[in-house]
Amino acid sequence: MSLKFSEKAHRYWMDGKPVRGATTLIGNGIPKPALMPWACKLIAEWVEANPLEIERLRASENRYELVNTLKGLPNQKRDTAGLRGTAIHDMGEKYLAGLEIEIPEEHESEVMGLARFIEDMKLVPMIVEKSLGNREHWYSGRVDFIGTSPFLNDGEPVLIDWKTSNNVYGDTALQCAAYARAEFWVTDEDPDTEHPMPDIAATYVAHITSSGVYLHPLAANQVEIDKHFTDFLHAAHTAKNAETRKGYLGEPIYTPEGFKK
Incomplete structure (x- = not known):
């Protein structure tokens, strides 16, 4: 067994062992200070816009229903955005492969824009939506596009990550570097x-x-x-050593009962 990817669970196994993806390592290794204010704002806006639902939940016999509903809103928003991104990625992959696609109305503008970009840049695919692995540093990933364009880097192979989020950030450079420095890639049909x-x-x-x-x-x-x-490896080190850091805290040597020799 080489590298297997479960799309449903979005998890990887390399040589039969679990291996974390580059994006997971980056997410767990680099603080995201904007995430908490975004989640608070999302919940506050939902509360303001849904007073009747708030009262219904407050009156529920399940005392935790209101708390659980509010607590789950950020994850719900994230998962909805993830499904949208996956759908657009899938249609882009099919377009690059020359396959016919049916575009849902809610994704029409994004997919048509992506198709225009592919045509305008004359992108020639080499590796599209494939799993990548690196044993030396023990990580995996799923690359969106590696290929060429006559307008980019003199037609040499380049790596492009598709993002459907509201904004794009510099941390994506670490993700792309991790993919570029992978040791190998596999197909889903033949992961070995x-x-x-x-x-x-x-x-x-x-x-x-x-x-x-x-x-x-x-x-x-x-x-x-x-x-x-190098920046990616620093983030990955921080993420991988989360459990180790818990062991840095020793048992108390002083308590209200006094100093323990």
Whole structure:
């Protein structure tokens, strides 16, 4: 067994062992100070907009129903956005493969914008929606697009990450660097056959919005990719050592009963 990916659980197994994805390591290794204010604002806006539902929940015999409902709103919002992103990614993959796609009305502007971007940039795919692995640093990932464009880096292979979120951030550079420095890639149909990674000249993030696609450069060359990869390794180290840090705290040597020799 080489590298297997469960789309439903969004989990990876490498050589039969669980392995964390690059995005999970980055998320657990780098603080996100904007996340808590966003969640508080989301809950406050929902409360303001749903007074009758709040009263219904407050009157429920289950004393925790109101708390659980409010607590779950950020995750619900995240999961809905994730389903939207997955759908757009899937349609983009099919378009690149030359397959016919049916575009739901709610995704029409984003998918049409992505199709226009692909055509305008004359993208030629090499690796699309495939799992990547790195044994040395023990991580995995799922790359959106590796390929070429006559308008990017003299037609050399580049890595582009599709993002359907409201905004894009610099942390994506770490994710793309981790993918660029993977040791191999596999197909879902044959996860035991490892294919070597091509040399990646640069990394980009394509922000897919209802008004079209905005392509942002991340790493302009391999030197910058290596720099971003070093940052990724720092984040991964912090994430992987979360359990170890719990052991840094010893038992109290002084209590209200006095000093323990």
